[in-house]
Amino acid sequence: MAPRPRIQISQTLRLELNTSLQVSIGLLRTDAAGLSRYLEEQAATNPHLRLTPPAPAPGDWLPRWSGVFASAGGGADTEFLPSAGPSLAAHVVAAIEAMRLPPRARRVAEALADALExxxxxxxxxxxxxxxxxxxxxxxxxxxxxxxxxxPRGLFARDLAECLALQAQEMDALDGAMQVVLANLPLLASGQTARLARLAGCDEAGVLARFRLIRGMNPKPGASFAGPGAAAPPPREPDLLARARPEGGWEISLNRSALPTLEVRRAEAGDAAQLAAARALQQAVKARNATLLRVGREIAARQEAALNDGAAALEPMTMADLAEALGLHKSTISRVVAGTCLDTPRGAWWLRRMFSSARQGSGGATSAAALRHRLLGLVAGEDPQRPLSDAALARALLADTGVDLPRRTAAQYRADAGIPPAHRRRRR
Incomplete structure (x- = not known):
């Protein structure tokens, strides 16, 4: 029997992403620098959009710099999350080798390298x-x-002013006024630009111009290397700022100095479609900022101990737990924390690295991130002539945290942090 054509009526339900929703989802994954670039591109083609560049204030560079102001030494109290890559010591030793110094100068260089924080x-x-x-x-x-x-310039500095002076010298910006500003950094941090201008012999605009250069410098260039106490280099402008409240807890706010102000104004050159797109973009940016702030505040509330005491106090936390608490989807949390940085007095922390699974021990659950950080501390304090094997590291973690890690897991944590095995760490 030959088949005959038939007409059928069926009903299907399909979710389709409109342009506005696609833009909103894309903005969730964008950090401050990427969002600024995107807004600049949109403002260049849409006459209804107007961007006002951020006006940085001296308080905007804190708390990123508060740790270096508080300590006169090398800032060894600052803790960062671990990251794989070459260590600071390996980088410096390789650079000294390339200099081919005479034996006497080589001995001095090695002593200086050993004194690096x-x-x-x-x-x-x-x-x-x-x-x-x-x-x-x-x-x-x-x-x-x-x-x-x-x-990077700033290594081997004896204090913060010298560290920044080395970077300013590389930028060809170390003039007399910059030297006066660097010699009076506490005045800059407290916003006394008028007094600085009188000392430097320039106007306040000149002081603010130098301040913008300083904000882009790295006060701790050694922190961009892996190893105990190091982290992946954070973006120039973090997305969120964390400040300790006097009564306890942490205040999380958006880094307004990293984002331009977006305004929608009617323009004769634009049409109705462009005006609607401009308003939709403004709402998407507001939604992105509000979601980022909600997520950042919830993370800070759950990881208050880590913000107070360092990465060794990180609590177990998953994206699913956070999504359930905030009434969001897990994929939304994943997009928000991708590439997002939280600036704290202990350094800049990636939000994604603050999530970690739980490891059960005799003393309760401990996060895997906290175990990794404690392993780095064990390696940093070991005898260089008798470095700890992976099995010894696992036993030390058991004694310290009550978590019985398999030797292979300890070896994986060590390798993820870019730390070579014991026989390669041995120094005579």
Missing amino acids: PSGWLGRPLTVMADEAAVTLAEVEAVLKQLQQIE
Whole structure:
């Protein structure tokens, strides 16, 4: 029997993303720098959109810089989340090898490298190192000047002002006014630009111009390397700022200095469709900022101990738990935290790295991220002549946290942090 054509009526339900929803989802994945670029592109083609560049205030660079203002040393108290990659020590040793220094200067350079803090600053006075190396202070200063040319600039600085001066010198911006500003950083941090202008012999606009340059500098260049106490380099402008409240807890706010102000105004050159698109974009940006702020505040509330005490106190937390608490989808949480950075007095932390599964132990659940951080601390404090094996690291973690990790898991944590095995860490 030959088939005959038939007409059938069927009903199907299908979800289709309109343009506005696609833009909203895309903005959730965008960090502050990417959002600024996107808004600039849209404003260039839509006459109804007007962008006002952010006006940075001295308070905007805090709390990122509060740790270096508070400590006169190398900032060793700052803790960051672990990240794989070459260590600061390996980078510096390789740079010293490439210099091909004479034996006497090489000995001084190695002593200076051993005195580096995780921040990249020197942690010991030059006079002490000169006495220990049996050389003159002038010799140490000469070698130090050579080592301060190692990239990234700011390494081997003795304090914050010298660290920033080295970076300003590389930018060809170390003029007399900049030197005065760097010599009076506490005045800049407190917003006393008029007083700084009088000291520097320029107007307030000149002080603010130099302030914008300083905001883009890295106060702790050593933190961009892996190893104990290091982290992946954060973006120039973090998305969220965390400040400790006097009464306890943490205040989370958007970094307004990283985002331009978006306004919608009727323009004769534009049509109705462009005006509707401009308004839709404005609403999408507002929704993105509100969602990011909600997620950041919930993370800070759950990880208050880590913000107070460091990454070793990270609590177990999953995206599914956060999504359920906020009434959002897990995919929304994943998009929001992708590439988003939280600026804290302990350094800039990636939001995604604050999520971690739980490991059960005799003392309760411990997050895998906290275990990784404690493993880094064990490696940092080990005897370089008798480095800890993976099995010894697992036993030390068991004694410290009550979590019985398999040796292979400890080895995986070590490898993820870019730490070589024990036989390669041994130094005579």
